[in-house]
Amino acid sequence: MAVTIYDLAKAADCSISTVSKALNDSYTVSEATKEKIRALAEELGYRPNERARSFARKKNGTVLFAADLSRGVGFENPHLFEIVTGVERYLDEKGYSLTLKHVEKTTAPDQIRSLMHSEQADGIILHAGVLTKQLATVLVKESLPHLIIGKPDFPSQLSWMDISHEAAGQIAANYLLDKGYRRILFLMGDKQEDQISARRLAGLLAALEEEELSIETMADMTDYEKARTAMEQILEREKIPEVILCTNNYLAMGCMQSIRAKGLKIPKDIALMTFDNYPFSMIVQPTLTAIEVDMYEMGWQAARFMLQMIKKPNLQTQSFCTTPTIIEREST
Amino acid sequence: MAVTIYDLAKAADCSISTVSKALNDSYTVSEATKEKIRALAEELGYRPNERARSFARKKNGTVLFAADLSRGVGFENPHLFEIVTGVERYLDEKGYSLTLKHVEKTTAPDQIRSLMHSEQADGIILHAGVLTKQLATVLVKESLPHLIIGKPDFPSQLSWMDISHEAAGQIAANYLLDKGYRRILFLMGDKQEDQISARRLAGLLAALEEEELSIETMADMTDYEKARTAMEQILEREKIPEVILCTNNYLAMGCMQSIRAKGLKIPKDIALMTFDNYPFSMIVQPTLTAIEVDMYEMGWQAARFMLQMIKKPNLQTQSFCTTPTIIEREST
DNA sequence: CTGAAAGCGCTAACAT
DNA sequence: ATGTTAGCGCTTTCAG
Numbered sequence: 001m002a003v004t005i006y007d008l009a010k011a012a013d014c015s016i017s018t019v020s021k022a023l024n025d026s027y028t029v030s031e032a033t034k035e036k037i038r039a040l041a042e043e044l045g046y047r048p049n050e051r052a053r054s055f056a057r058k059k060n061g062t063v064l065f066a067a068d069l070s071r072g073v074g075f076e077n078p079h080l081f082e083i084v085t086g087v088e089r090y091l092d093e094k095g096y097s098l099t100l101k102h103v104e105k106t107t108a109p110d111q112i113r114s115l116m117h118s119e120q121a122d123g124i125i126l127h128a129g130v131l132t133k134q135l136a137t138v139l140v141k142e143s144l145p146h147l148i149i150g151k152p153d154f155p156s157q158l159s160w161m162d163i164s165h166e167a168a169g170q171i172a173a174n175y176l177l178d179k180g181y182r183r184i185l186f187l188m189g190d191k192q193e194d195q196i197s198a199r200r201l202a203g204l205l206a207a208l209e210e211e212e213l214s215i216e217t218m219a220d221m222t223d224y225e226k227a228r229t230a231m232e233q234i235l236e237r238e239k240i241p242e243v244i245l246c247t248n249n250y251l252a253m254g255c256m257q258s259i260r261a262k263g264l265k266i267p268k269d270i271a272l273m274t275f276d277n278y279p280f281s282m283i284v285q286p287t288l289t290a291i292e293v294d295m296y297e298m299g300w301q302a303a304r305f306m307l308q309m310i311k312k313p314n315l316q317t318q319s320f321c322t323t324p325t326i327i328e329r330e331s332t
Numbered sequence: 333m334a335v336t337i338y339d340l341a342k343a344a345d346c347s348i349s350t351v352s353k354a355l356n357d358s359y360t361v362s363e364a365t366k367e368k369i370r371a372l373a374e375e376l377g378y379r380p381n382e383r384a385r386s387f388a389r390k391k392n393g394t395v396l397f398a399a400d401l402s403r404g405v406g407f408e409n410p411h412l413f414e415i416v417t418g419v420e421r422y423l424d425e426k427g428y429s430l431t432l433k434h435v436e437k438t439t440a441p442d443q444i445r446s447l448m449h450s451e452q453a454d455g456i457i458l459h460a461g462v463l464t465k466q467l468a469t470v471l472v473k474e475s476l477p478h479l480i481i482g483k484p485d486f487p488s489q490l491s492w493m494d495i496s497h498e499a500a501g502q503i504a505a506n507y508l509l510d511k512g513y514r515r516i517l518f519l520m521g522d523k524q525e526d527q528i529s530a531r532r533l534a535g536l537l538a539a540l541e542e543e544e545l546s547i548e549t550m551a552d553m554t555d556y557e558k559a560r561t562a563m564e565q566i567l568e569r570e571k572i573p574e575v576i577l578c579t580n581n582y583l584a585m586g587c588m589q590s591i592r593a594k595g596l597k598i599p600k601d602i603a604l605m606t607f608d609n610y611p612f613s614m615i616v617q618p619t620l621t622a623i624e625v626d627m628y629e630m631g632w633q634a635a636r637f638m639l640q641m642i643k644k645p646n647l648q649t650q651s652f653c654t655t656p657t658i659i660e661r662e663s664t
Numbered sequence: 665c666t667g668a669a670a671g672c673g674c675t676a677a678c679a680t
Numbered sequence: 681a682t683g684t685t686a687g688c689g690c691t692t693t694c695a696g
Contacts, residue, residue, distance in 0.1 A: 082406030
């Protein structure tokens with residue numbers, strides 16, 4: 001049997017409460033006995049039983065991270081795991097644990113209510129992908145400590161956190177302006193689906209308007225191949241853009257293909273820049289200048305807020321995390 | 333306050349032990365009272381307190397997944413998270429939870445000993461990347477329920493699980509032979525570091541030897557650019573290979589670049605195939621035939637073994653998971 | 665088939 | 681500064 005607080009008390013010739021207090025560094029215990037008990041604990045290899053601890057304290061020291069963890073998500077959405085990583089690291093630093101949980105959009109409200117009521121965790125961070133109004137109601141009404149990753153697309157009392165894609169757009173525009181680029185073409189994603197591109201564009205426009213400049217855009221660039229053929233046509237123009245800004249690496253790759261095929265040099269003849277530092281902006285030739293959004297950092301911040309909310313349950317957080325940074329490379 | 337087993341007992345006019353048994357579907361309780369209690373539980377919105385449960389049962393229903401979760405790992409190692417996903421899904425199905433934990437190679441032995449002794453989890457799945465002999469000793473000596481993801485590179489009594497890269501090699505070779513390809517060139521990774529390529533080669537050779545064929549290899553293809561330039565030279569030959577097999581998508585991308593630049597057609601003039609269905613084998617033109625290793629499936633299996641070992645602590649598992657499959661596309 | 669009672673190992677009033 | 685004691689909410693013998 002593992003050594004318990006009783007064994008320690010016996011060995012230290014004191015009561016279990018003194019041991020408990022000593023180990024929890026209570027100020028009502030003399031430094032001398034604390035020392036003694038700590039030494040003894042070390043010697044006997046005592047490890048407090050976390051189960052008993054959670055039970056007595058009525059909290060777990062655990063936060064839940066809930067998202068749709070369907071097969072393939074590791075590949076399709078590495079961002080998600082970068083966030084998870086940041087969350088875990090912060091929690092770990094503060095003595096908390098991270099429990100990862102798959103939930104599905106349709107069943108999430110019940111699942112989450114159940115998980116929280118059964119007190120498996122002290123709070124929950126959840127990906128906006130599984131959020132519904134119904135779930136929002138549960139979260140708010142039952143005042144469950146929560147934080148949504150991603151801004152909900154409906155008004156609510158929810159606590160959430162999101163990357164400022166607008167800021168990313170501004171940063172990108174300012175960088176390009178500084179570099180002397182004026183004729184900019186922005187390749188965006190699906191017109192309906194891709195809200196992120198739209199928000200980036202808003203940021204780009206905000207920055208460019210200050211200089212009374214405009215920007216050309218092409219939407220519905222949903223994959224590599226579309227970008228490649230679009231780029232082919234663009235290069236047929238008499239006057240080509242000075243720089244192509246892509247909303248993701250795949251599009252950038254498509255552009256690069258066409259630019260090369262045409263025999264043009266990057267960045268001499270035309271520059272190329274992309275949002276997201278992933279997956280190949282650093283491995284292609286030339287390496288691509290990219291606007292990176294630091295998902296790890298966002299996870300870290302999210303965890304920080306989460307713990308604050310666990311401590312102050314009436315706290316509400318609604319904020320943008322402005323973490324985009326430029327990684328300057330050879331393509332601009 | 334949340335509704336407890338006492339409230340239920342009062343409502344059902346019976347003792348708490350009967351309630352407990354009813355809810356745990358014990359056969360010593362009549363079907364009638366079970367029904368009554370279940371209905372009442374539903375009605376009152378009773379959720380057993382998991383903390384109390386774990387405490388009383390002396391187990392958590394939690395398994396730990398430990399790996400090095402440094403910043404960037406979500407991007408650099410999506411495989412890892414695909415495994416995690418598979419693990420979580422299996423555990424969830426069996427009523428278990430997954431706790432994700434960052435550990436570092438150097439401190440892992442202490443961290444893990446501490447985690448397990450404090451009974452935060454019933455078992456631990458850990459990534460071979462953080463495994464050391466010292467840790468192996470801890471795991472074995474203290475007979476902690478564990479499973480290593482990846483075959484340890486030293487002999488031990490550890491339980492582990494790994495993808496059969498040899499099988500993947502064989503599968504690849506057989507596919508190519510069936511397709512009628514004979515002159516095969518295999519682009520491998522770093523000669524020292526990349527054990528996986530070596531194991532794939534072993535499988536390739538095994539299959540080819542049966543047909544008394546050989547294979548050409550080029551090692552130290554550590555990135556896109558190396559593959560691109562290597563490919564340029566290869567295409568200068570009088571007699572070029574019939575098919576290029578790459579150990580990862582980046583190399584394939586490099587090859588593709590050169591093949592196109594030379595004006596050759598894939599697969600008419602030269603075929604291309606790659607290990608790993610990621611990240612761009614499906615988005616390039618032509619789409620690439622790939623040997624996919626199903627990491628999700630491996631995670632799933634790993635979780636299955638883990639639960640077995642939790643139930644039978646003296647069980648040992650050392651096995652290869654043969655999950656590679658061919659995804660045939662346009663490039664061959 | 666049901667109930668009484670003894671924990672599970674620790675925390676946190678409260679008393680000394 | 682230290683000790684006593686009553687839980688935390690549930691499971692699990694053991695009687696009945």
